[in-house]
Amino acid sequence: MKAYIIERQNRIAPFGDPVADSMIGNRTLRDHQAAVLERLGFQVKRIRSPDEIDEHEFLLTYDDVFFTRRALAEMATRFRSERRSLRLGLPADSLLVRSTQALQDLDEGRAGDTDLVLYRLFFLSCPEPPCSEEALAEAQQKAQPARAQFKEIAVEVPNPRHIMGSRAYRHPLTSSVVMHVRHWVHILWANQLSVQIQWVEDIVDHKVFTGLRLLRAGLAGLFSGRLSKRGFRQAAMGSFNRIGRGCDIHPTARLELARVGDNVRIGAFALVRGSIIGADTVIEDRVNLQYSVIGEGCHMSRNASMTLCAGYPGGNLSIRGVQACLFGRDCAMTSGGMVIDARFRGDIQVMTPEGPKSAGTNFLGACFGHGSYLGLDAVVNAGREVPNGAVLVRDPQSIFSRISPDLPPGVPAWAKDGAATTGE
Numbered sequence: 001m002k003a004y005i006i007e008r009q010n011r012i013a014p015f016g017d018p019v020a021d022s023m024i025g026n027r028t029l030r031d032h033q034a035a036v037l038e039r040l041g042f043q044v045k046r047i048r049s050p051d052e053i054d055e056h057e058f059l060l061t062y063d064d065v066f067f068t069r070r071a072l073a074e075m076a077t078r079f080r081s082e083r084r085s086l087r088l089g090l091p092a093d094s095l096l097v098r099s100t101q102a103l104q105d106l107d108e109g110r111a112g113d114t115d116l117v118l119y120r121l122f123f124l125s126c127p128e129p130p131c132s133e134e135a136l137a138e139a140q141q142k143a144q145p146a147r148a149q150f151k152e153i154a155v156e157v158p159n160p161r162h163i164m165g166s167r168a169y170r171h172p173l174t175s176s177v178v179m180h181v182r183h184w185v186h187i188l189w190a191n192q193l194s195v196q197i198q199w200v201e202d203i204v205d206h207k208v209f210t211g212l213r214l215l216r217a218g219l220a221g222l223f224s225g226r227l228s229k230r231g232f233r234q235a236a237m238g239s240f241n242r243i244g245r246g247c248d249i250h251p252t253a254r255l256e257l258a259r260v261g262d263n264v265r266i267g268a269f270a271l272v273r274g275s276i277i278g279a280d281t282v283i284e285d286r287v288n289l290q291y292s293v294i295g296e297g298c299h300m301s302r303n304a305s306m307t308l309c310a311g312y313p314g315g316n317l318s319i320r321g322v323q324a325c326l327f328g329r330d331c332a333m334t335s336g337g338m339v340i341d342a343r344f345r346g347d348i349q350v351m352t353p354e355g356p357k358s359a360g361t362n363f364l365g366a367c368f369g370h371g372s373y374l375g376l377d378a379v380v381n382a383g384r385e386v387p388n389g390a391v392l393v394r395d396p397q398s399i400f401s402r403i404s405p406d407l408p409p410g411v412p413a414w415a416k417d418g419a420a421t422t423g424e
Contacts, residue, residue: 025194087394089116109145191310325365336376
């Protein structure tokens with residue numbers, strides 16, 4: 001059976017790339033779609049218009065739809081047995097949907113007693129191939145809303161409530177994910193979810209491997225004298241790492257639920273937790289990397305820290321204390337740069353072709369385009385997108401560029417037009 005992917009080739013700002021080239025989990029959305037569909041037994045065909053459809057029973061989606069194998073698998077089986085048109089939906093009241101639905105333009109539907117949000121992912125059974133836009137639209141309209149296999153756990157991470165306005169950040173732990181990729185925030189959110197998606201699929205596909213690792217974690221906890229729920233969890237997180245070939249990892253580095261590509265170097269006292277690191281990346285001493293995706297050939301300098309971020313290949317990501325940001329290809333983030341990532345009250349606004357719109361959250365950093373540069377003490381506000389190649393630096397007049405040898409000792413001086421100045 002064929003799976004048709006209609007290519008609209010919309011472009012995502014600020015990158016300007018076709019949406020199918022968006023990097024999610026260190027592979028393009030195009031490659032991700034093909035891998036999932038082929039694993040489910042579909043023959044993938046990318047088309048520009050419905051007149052290329054030559055089947056009357058098929059899966060249909062678009063080049064801007066991110067989906068996972070678990071979200072599709074049960075519906076694909078149902079479609080092959082029932083031979084009736086279905087449209088995939090997820091529970092409208094789920095934390096996943098509520099956390100990611102902003103800017104997606106989703107339809108609504110109902111299956112049984114469940115309210116659904118509906119995605120542009122159809123299993124179509126037609127009397128004949130729908131070879132025109134009108135025929136395809138009619139076939140899509142007839143598709144019945146269907147609830148995908150879905151289960152989630154709401155994980156609560158404590159927040160500094162006087163800063164964030166809430167006591168905890170709530171994250172949906174699930175591998176049944178579907179999302180329309182219409183904005184850079186969707187690329188970021190899909191990357192944040194990709195870490196857990198890959199691990200859940202690994203566990204399902206390799207039950208023996210999982211069992212052996214859990215046994216190893218239990219024995220490690222027993223022999224270390226930490227035979228408790230917390231001790232077992234810590235031992236298990238340290239046991240579930242996937243390390244590529246040719247890596248150089250310092251013995252004092254701590255890796256937990258890490259997926260590390262080939263030829264990666266990780267320095268002393270670095271912490272890598274729940275993250276994906278692309279091949280040929282350098283992670284220097286004391287780097288703190290949590291729940292993030294780092295592309296191939298990136299470089300993180302000493303003491304850099306990053307949480308819930310994603311980076312395209314080739315970036316120099318030396319920034320400290322950054323959260324929920326997306327970094328384009330070959331960008332440079334210096335250690336003195338800063339990104340505001342929270343709003344105490346109200347949702348953060350992001351730019352869209354129709355103007356500023358809510359991102360549906362008060363926790364979001366910024367997006368940096370390909371080849372952009374963030375200099376010393378430059379501060380970027382939450383929700384902003386930095387154009388490709390932009391160079392953001394501190395006001396030169398606020399930097400001490402001219403310091404007189406006659407400055408009086410013990411008297412405060414400040415920069416005025418670049419010169420050290422004292423007085424009233």
